[in-house]
Amino acid sequence: MEAKKINDISESDYSSIVQSSSFQTLLSEKKKFIIPITIFFFCFYFALPILTSYSTILNHNFIGSISWAWVFAFLQFVMTWGLCMLYSKKAAKFDVMADKVVKERGNS
Amino acid sequence: MNTPAFIMFLAIVLVTLVITYYASKRTKNASEFYTAGGGLTGWQNGLAIAGDYMSAASFLGIAGAVALTGFDGFFYSIGFLVAYLVVLYLVAEPLRNLGKYTFADMIAARFNAKKIRGFAAMNTMAISIFYMIAQLVGAGALIKLLLGLEYTTSVLIVGVLMTVYVIFGGMHATSWVQIIKAILLMGGTFIISIIVLAKFNWSITDMFAQMKTATPLKESFLNPGVKYKIGLDTISLNMGLVLGTAGLPHILVRFFTVKDAKTARSSVVYATWIIGIFYVMTIFLGFGAAAFVGNSEIVAANPAGNMAAPLLAKAIGGNMLFAFISAVAFATILAVVAGLVLTAASAFAHDFYNEILRKGKASEKQQVSMARWAAIGVSIVSIILALGAQTLNVAFLVSLAFAVAASANLPVIIYTIYWKRFNTIGAVWAMVVGLISAIGLVLISPNVFSLEVGKAIFVGEPLFPYTTPGIVSIPLGFLAGYLGTIFSRQKADVKKYEEVLVKSNTGIGIGS
Numbered sequence: 001m002e003a004k005k006i007n008d009i010s011e012s013d014y015s016s017i018v019q020s021s022s023f024q025t026l027l028s029e030k031k032k033f034i035i036p037i038t039i040f041f042f043c044f045y046f047a048l049p050i051l052t053s054y055s056t057i058l059n060h061n062f063i064g065s066i067s068w069a070w071v072f073a074f075l076q077f078v079m080t081w082g083l084c085m086l087y088s089k090k091a092a093k094f095d096v097m098a099d100k101v102v103k104e105r106g107n108s
Numbered sequence: 109m110n111t112p113a114f115i116m117f118l119a120i121v122l123v124t125l126v127i128t129y130y131a132s133k134r135t136k137n138a139s140e141f142y143t144a145g146g147g148l149t150g151w152q153n154g155l156a157i158a159g160d161y162m163s164a165a166s167f168l169g170i171a172g173a174v175a176l177t178g179f180d181g182f183f184y185s186i187g188f189l190v191a192y193l194v195v196l197y198l199v200a201e202p203l204r205n206l207g208k209y210t211f212a213d214m215i216a217a218r219f220n221a222k223k224i225r226g227f228a229a230m231n232t233m234a235i236s237i238f239y240m241i242a243q244l245v246g247a248g249a250l251i252k253l254l255l256g257l258e259y260t261t262s263v264l265i266v267g268v269l270m271t272v273y274v275i276f277g278g279m280h281a282t283s284w285v286q287i288i289k290a291i292l293l294m295g296g297t298f299i300i301s302i303i304v305l306a307k308f309n310w311s312i313t314d315m316f317a318q319m320k321t322a323t324p325l326k327e328s329f330l331n332p333g334v335k336y337k338i339g340l341d342t343i344s345l346n347m348g349l350v351l352g353t354a355g356l357p358h359i360l361v362r363f364f365t366v367k368d369a370k371t372a373r374s375s376v377v378y379a380t381w382i383i384g385i386f387y388v389m390t391i392f393l394g395f396g397a398a399a400f401v402g403n404s405e406i407v408a409a410n411p412a413g414n415m416a417a418p419l420l421a422k423a424i425g426g427n428m429l430f431a432f433i434s435a436v437a438f439a440t441i442l443a444v445v446a447g448l449v450l451t452a453a454s455a456f457a458h459d460f461y462n463e464i465l466r467k468g469k470a471s472e473k474q475q476v477s478m479a480r481w482a483a484i485g486v487s488i489v490s491i492i493l494a495l496g497a498q499t500l501n502v503a504f505l506v507s508l509a510f511a512v513a514a515s516a517n518l519p520v521i522i523y524t525i526y527w528k529r530f531n532t533i534g535a536v537w538a539m540v541v542g543l544i545s546a547i548g549l550v551l552i553s554p555n556v557f558s559l560e561v562g563k564a565i566f567v568g569e570p571l572f573p574y575t576t577p578g579i580v581s582i583p584l585g586f587l588a589g590y591l592g593t594i595f596s597r598q599k600a601d602v603k604k605y606e607e608v609l610v611k612s613n614t615g616i617g618i619g620s
Contacts, residue, residue: 014603014606014607014609014610015603015606017606017610017614017616018606018609018610023610023613023614026613026614027609027613030613034197034198037197038193038194038197038198041190041193041197042350045186045187045190045346045350046343046346048186048346049183049339049342049343049345049346050339050343052179052332052333052342053332053333053336053338053339053340053342053343054339056331058332059331059332063313064313064316064317065313065316065317065319065320065330066312066313066316067330067331069179069330069331069332070179070316070330073179073182073186074388076186076189076190077186077189077384077387077388079190080189080190080192080193080380080384081380081381081384083193083197084192084193084196084376084377084380084381085377087196087197087373087377088373088374088377091201091370091373095370098613098614098615101613101614102614102615102616105616
């Protein structure tokens with residue numbers, strides 16, 4: 001409803017945008033980035049409770065009295081910040097591609 | 109009565125009321141009321157997300173949990189943070205591009221059925237009210253301990269303040285209260301962490317070495333498994349933590365307060381840095397409390413450990429630091445409950461009243477006025493429930509809110525954005541099954557039934573063995589959405605999905 005008020009895009013316009021090669025490239029680039037990273041961070045995250053629940057391997061010390069469990073826990077923070085920065089960088093490229101899609105629509 | 113604490117509480121009340129006064133001048137129409145006109149910057153919204161998210165449960169609860177159970181308490185910190193990757197990678201930008209005022213707007217961008225909006229709004233109100241009762245009961249207990257006021261008086265003070273912020277200042281006031289609270293909380297936690305670290309001779313290895321003898325748990329304090337002994341229970345807890353945030357309505361609405369997807373993205377990045385740094389510091393809060401306050405004193409003040417952080421402040425910084433940290437805890441509660449009232453009121457006024465009842469035709473004035481009445485209604489209901497829940501252990505309500513968010517909201521959000529075949533039947537099934545299974549499993553869990561007298565609400569054998577329902581209810585929510593879609597004969601509306609796909613990926617069609 002909102003779209004109709006602000007923008008006079010019709011249903012067929014959306015279809016033609018979806019079929020345009022620039023939009024398809026944007027979608028596939030996004031998929032190639034987002035899906036593997038999402039699978040990775042879920043695996044990395046759940047590895048911690050699974051390892052602490054079903055093994056004592058993380059109870060060995062890393063330095064002094066700091067065990068691997070704490071190191072792995074801290075790595076979760078590092079991973080989160082790292083993937084955040086990576087996403088910002090990648091998303092800037094997606095922005096350029098999305099702008100292209102919007103411009104092409106304006107020209108046609 | 110603790111005079112410095114009392115003065116600092118008053119200062120917080122005064123500052124927030126001044127903010128509300130200025131915010132009220134700008135709150136003229138529905139957009140200003142619900143989303144501050146979408147005019148926040150990435151930094152401002154990042155701080156506000158942090159302020160909205162780091163509740164008393166995070167600040168007081170995690171500090172206490174780490175102090176009493178060591179590594180197991182720290183699971184919360186990790187899950188609450190990693191959850192932001194789900195928000196950033198999967199939800200934030202499409203949500204901003206598809207929605208307007210509420211989470212239901214986003215679902216309605218694809219399915220224009222009233223019942224879908226109705227269910228989404230109902231879930232929003234249920235989650236927000238569960239969450240709010242937990243915060244209010246915590247607030248009542250805290251103020252009682254800190255200022256010596258009666259529980260009822262304390263809950264009423266917080267209840268009246270949150271209502272005032274929302275009805276006069278709407279999202280403008282709520283956002284700024286959250287921003288200031290985030291800054292205070294980070295500052296307070298940083299001061300404590302530095303003092304704690306200094307007391308451990310500025311050495312992290314020293315700190316860990318000393319923790320081996322500092323608590324009654326001895327060496328096992330540093331190892332996982334003190335509190336969570338059942339593997340699947342631990343995993344269930346972690347599922348709820350990491351998947352719940354992306355379905356929490358009061359967090360989701362924050363993305364409508366910025367102008368576009370790009371700003372929504374940068375606000376999550378800022379929020380993730382702030383929240384992450386805070387959760388790292390919970391180690392110092394917890395270890396410090398265990399070492400310098402001591403297990404028995406923490407438990408004596410509050411069996412769940414909720415007073416660990418204020419007691420630590422007193423032990424290492426005297427009465428002034430204690431007063432300051434207590435006031436920070438008070439501001440923390442105010443900021444979170446204000447966000448919850450606003451979210452629940454928006455769901456009622458925007459979704460039920462304007463979109464469903466008035467078919468989107470209510471005037472700006474009627475919308476704002478209904479939103480204000482809804483805020484009053486939501487506050488009254490929450491206050492009454494909180495007064496009735498005084499003697500209950502309500503900590504599980506927060507995990508329930510996360511579980512319902514992950515089970516009932518997240519599947520619909522993900523399917524709406526990413527699954528072409530998804531249809532209205534699937535959406536209804538996902539929301540209803542997610543909601544009912546999460547609440548149902550909690551009702552038969554060890555949180556409600558325990559064989560030990562006084563440990564839970566009822567005495568009896570729990571039918572569901574785990575303390576959080578996530579491991580069952582989250583897959584059920586996703587499965588119900590899938591099966592509902594597959595088994596209904598309804599054909600997917602491909603045209604509508606193409607529209608959603610274009611909008612969510614490019615931002616075409618959103619008002620600037």
